[in-house]
Every structure is written in C-alpha cells, then in structure tokens.
Amino acid sequence: MFAVVRTGGKQYRVAPGDKIVVEKLDGNAGDRVTLGDVLLAGDGGSLKSTTGLTVAAEIVAQAKGDKVTVFKKRRRHNYRRKKGHRQQHTILKIVAIGDHKEQKKAAPKAEATPKAATAPKAGADKPAAARAKETAEATADQHEANALVGTPTENPAPNNENAAGAEKPATKKAAPAKPKAATQSTKNAAPAKGGAKKTPKK
Numbered sequence: 001m002f003a004v005v006r007t008g009g010k011q012y013r014v015a016p017g018d019k020i021v022v023e024k025l026d027g028n029a030g031d032r033v034t035l036g037d038v039l040l041a042g043d044g045g046s047l048k049s050t051t052g053l054t055v056a057a058e059i060v061a062q063a064k065g066d067k068v069t070v071f072k073k074r075r076r077h078n079y080r081r082k083k084g085h086r087q088q089h090t091i092l093k094i095v096a097i098g099d100h101k102e103q104k105k106a107a108p109k110a111e112a113t114p115k116a117a118t119a120p121k122a123g124a125d126k127p128a129a130a131r132a133k134e135t136a137e138a139t140a141d142q143h144e145a146n147a148l149v150g151t152p153t154e155n156p157a158p159n160n161e162n163a164a165g166a167e168k169p170a171t172k173k174a175a176p177a178k179p180k181a182a183t184q185s186t187k188n189a190a191p192a193k194g195g196a197k198k199t200p201k202k
Contacts, residue, residue: 003097004040005055011039014055014094024088031059041097053098060091
C-alpha cells in the first residue's frame, strides 16, 4: 500500500519502510509522528478512500541540508552582503499507513548467565589459611624484586673511569673561586654573565 502525504508544503509518495527527508518537525530521534494530510492512497492499481486515513512515521534524526551562500551586490554603491544558510530537515521512517502496521520479527533473547557462575574468583575453593600464606609469599617476592631493581651498579661506565675522575676534582677546585669575586668592588661595573673576572696583576 502507498500514500501521497503533504507536509511542509511538499508532497511525498510513501510506503511502509520508506525513509524520507521533510521540512523540520518538532520532536527528538525515536519519537512517533502522525501525518494526517493524506492526498491519495492506493494498493497496487486500485485507489482507496482517504477519509480518516493517517500515516504513522518515526523520527530517525534531525539534520541540516547543504550550505547555500546568499550574496547580494549593488554595483557602484559599495554594497556587498554575504550570508550562509543551512536548511533544517527531519528524516522520517514510515511505519504504517492506516491500519497496516509494520510487523517486527522479535528475535528470542539469549538467556544471560550470571557473572558469578561463569567466572568464579581464582582461589575461592582454597581455605583462608592457604590464601593468606600465598599472599605473604607473593608480597615477599615483590619486595625482593624491588630491592634488586633499586640497587645501582658499582661501575656503570668502566671505559670512562679516567675521564670521570679527571672531571670531578676540576669542579671541586672551581668552587672556592667564588668568594674572591665577592670581595671585589662592583659599584660601577656591569654584572658579569659568565662568572667573576680576574683582576689584572699590578
């Protein structure tokens, strides 16, 4: 069976199961709407009366059409206006025409098994004393592993031992040079960026 309905100033030929895009209708996705302005109805090659006939539809989504650019210009008058527009649409799915309702095949639901029966906890069948002993052993092993990971090696870089030894005393000797720079007069001198400058020998 088919019908011709009018909504939003336009006419649509619909049948159960069809999806159409119409001008915006109030409602959210999943809501049911009734289109009462039926102009024509028929089944096959025969027409039927449209008195009291309605079309039931379901809102699939609220969407927008393609963008349309509106540009106005008046030459020699420095007049230009540019606007964009997206028309709001509603996507409908036709559920039934008149008394003919869409038959939905209900699939049998699978029986849900309880989680406790399918996945028992590990070690639930053991006594409490055995479980406590296993937990203590696991904790001790974890502490030993952490202790081994935290201990540093004695000589991480044996090839650079001489170079490392030569650099360490140099840094220790450079530290006492800072107090000498503090005793110098710095009233008119600019602040040094790198470090204290040596005074010329007299």
